Amino acid sequence: MSKRQTSERTEREGRTGAKGERPSRRPTLWAGAFWLAIWQLAAIALGSELLLPGPAAVLACLVEMAPRPAFWARVGFSLVRIAGGFALGAVCGTVGAFAGARWRIVEELLAPLMALAKSVPVASITVLALIWLRAANLAVLVVLLVVLPIVYENVLQGLRATDGKLEEAARLYHVPPVRRLRFLVMPTLFPYLSTALALGLSTAWKAGVAAEVIGIPAGSLGEAIYDAKVYFDTPALFAVTLAVVLASAACTAALRRVLAWIEPLTCGRAGRAGCIERATTAESPVGNALATGAPAAQNAEHRLCIERLSKAFGGAPVLNGVTFTARSGEPICLMAPSGSGKTTLLRIIAGLETADDGSVVFGDPCDREPLPRVAMSFQDDRLADQASALANARIGLPAESPAWTEAPGLLQALGIGERQLAPAGTCSGGERRRIGLARALLTPHEILLLDEPFNGLDAAAREHVAAIIRERERGRIVIMASHDERDAELIGARIVHVGLR
Numbered sequence: 351m352s353k354r355q356t357s358e359r360t361e362r363e364g365r366t367g368a369k370g371e372r373p374s375r376r377p378t379l380w381a382g383a384f385w386l387a388i389w390q391l392a393a394i395a396l397g398s399e400l401l402l403p404g405p406a407a408v409l410a411c412l413v414e415m416a417p418r419p420a421f422w423a424r425v426g427f428s429l430v431r432i433a434g435g436f437a438l439g440a441v442c443g444t445v446g447a448f449a450g451a452r453w454r455i456v457e458e459l460l461a462p463l464m465a466l467a468k469s470v471p472v473a474s475i476t477v478l479a480l481i482w483l484r485a486a487n488l489a490v491l492v493v494l495l496v497v498l499p500i501v502y503e504n505v506l507q508g509l510r511a512t513d514g515k516l517e518e519a520a521r522l523y524h525v526p527p528v529r530r531l532r533f534l535v536m537p538t539l540f541p542y543l544s545t546a547l548a549l550g551l552s553t554a555w556k557a558g559v560a561a562e563v564i565g566i567p568a569g570s571l572g573e574a575i576y577d578a579k580v581y582f583d584t585p586a587l588f589a590v591t592l593a594v595v596l597a598s599a600a601c602t603a604a605l606r607r608v609l610a611w612i613e614p615l616t617c618g619r620a621g622r623a624g625c626i627e628r629a630t631t632a633e634s635p636v637g638n639a640l641a642t643g644a645p646a647a648q649n650a651e652h653r654l655c656i657e658r659l660s661k662a663f664g665g666a667p668v669l670n671g672v673t674f675t676a677r678s679g680e681p682i683c684l685m686a687p688s689g690s691g692k693t694t695l696l697r698i699i700a701g702l703e704t705a706d707d708g709s710v711v712f713g714d715p716c717d718r719e720p721l722p723r724v725a726m727s728f729q730d731d732r733l734a735d736q737a738s739a740l741a742n743a744r745i746g747l748p749a750e751s752p753a754w755t756e757a758p759g760l761l762q763a764l765g766i767g768e769r770q771l772a773p774a775g776t777c778s779g780g781e782r783r784r785i786g787l788a789r790a791l792l793t794p795h796e797i798l799l800l801d802e803p804f805n806g807l808d809a810a811a812r813e814h815v816a817a818i819i820r821e822r823e824r825g826r827i828v829i830m831a832s833h834d835e836r837d838a839e840l841i842g843a844r845i846v847h848v849g850l851r
């Protein structure tokens with residue numbers, strides 16, 4: 351399947367919610383007309399408005415109510431309280447889910463509360479609320495308690511579904527929290543959140559009006575339903591119920607519109623991500639990567655000493671006493687067959703994995719200085735698919751930094767000029783590799799780790815990209831992983847064999 355097809359599929363899945371679910375269908379006109387006809391026929395057959403008024407009688411009753419200000423006052427009364435309870439439930443549920451996803455103890459603490467809120471009948475909550483609150487505001491509490499678990503559980507599920515690898519890359523690149531949320535969390539979370547809000551809103555109307563029918567707050571739609579029952583006014587009962595259904599549908603439609611409008615903004619979608627993907631012509635010197643403000647070579651020589659590093663997974667050894675020294679200005683190429691621990695070694699150097707034994711020491715010479723900033727281009731790219739190439743390249747950079755300004759030029763030089771405002775998810779494998787590389791090169795660092803950086807590139811592109819790496823990384827410590835000796839030649843690297851010996 352092509353990347354574009356994959357991204358379209360992801361987008362479809364995002365719209366429908368969970369993977370594999372069929373999109374929900376709206377009732378068609380003919381089906382609605384069919385059931386209206388059945389209703390009308392049943393009403394004629396029964397021949398009693400008290401038992402079952404027909405749709406025409408109900409509509410006539412609603413039309414008669416509609417011009418009265420008292421009717422709209424009732425709609426407003428219930429709407430304000432139900433919307434208030436819904437907003438409170440949505441906010442508390444979302445905040446609780448973020449806290450629950452962050453701290454296990456919060457999740458454990460909230461679990462019984464959510465289970466209780468889900469299982470206690472609306473009638474019991476209403477009666478209790480009547481003891482604690484004025485009847486007028488009881489719908490707020492009831493709706494809050496009904497919406498809370500729906501939003502909490504969906505949002506928690508959405509947060510659990512976010513990509514841990516992207517989160518790891520975000521930590522390495524010091525991506526600020528707001529950008530992390532927008533570009534890395536929201537694209538996965540948003541479908542869960544929208545499903546929860548739409549479901550919560552329709553449930554809110556049902557529960558809110560049920561609470562009003564029990565508590566009978568003066569001036570509410572619930573009171574109108576109660577009165578209709580007391581006076582055996584079945585057409586009015588149906589008409590007010592229809593008004594509730596229409597109000598609920600209108601609110602849900604408005605919510606869906608708002609969600610559709612904010613989705614591209616909150617998810618940092620390409621073309622809607624604001625200043626992070628804005629590139630002025632002045633910022634984008636075309637053509638020569640070497641003219642894109644490549645950092646000056648370092649004066650002092652630094653060393654990174656890898657000393658007797660060992661690592662095993664589940665008892666199976668992967669690295670066994672790996673020792674070598676990397677010097678600034680002398681790139682290293684870790685050479686070993688596939689599956690022999692090159693990525694693991696790079697991850698240990700980046701601080702993403704801990705070694706079982708041995709140490710990684712930095713200094714001049716290796717004198718145990720704190721490890722400086724590391725940038726890494728990952729084997730699996732780890733890009734925010736819906737965000738543009740430029741947004742991905744800048745994701746960890748402060749807007750006022752020189753690297754921010756040079757990002758469009760570097761992408762251009764790496765051959766992503768035309769596509770730098772396209773969503774990364776629609777880019778080819780080779781393009782994605784170069785976007786990941788641009789992100790690493792732009793990040794302030796002393797040590798650059800490259801995990802098979804030339805995969806997916808043709809021979810000409812490899813040479814071009816290698817020239818950019820050589821030029822920009824002069825004077826820095828560069829460690830590349832590969833199983834192809836030609837890659838080492840491309841960046842003039844010394845080969846170090848790793849893996850089990």
Ligand SMILES: Nc1ncnc2c1ncn2[C@@H]1O[C@H](COP(=O)(O)OP(=O)(O)OP(=O)(O)O)[C@@H](O)[C@H]1O
Nearest residue numbers: 663664668686687688689690691692693694695729
């Ligand atoms: N988190 C992990 N849990 C368990 N096993 C792991 C983990 N990470 C890596 N491994 C295993 O360690 C071994 C080395 O993996 P690694 O990715 O470091 O190799 P590699 O040399 O980079 O391979 P390639 O060239 O194919 O990318 C593999 O057998 C892999 O399955």
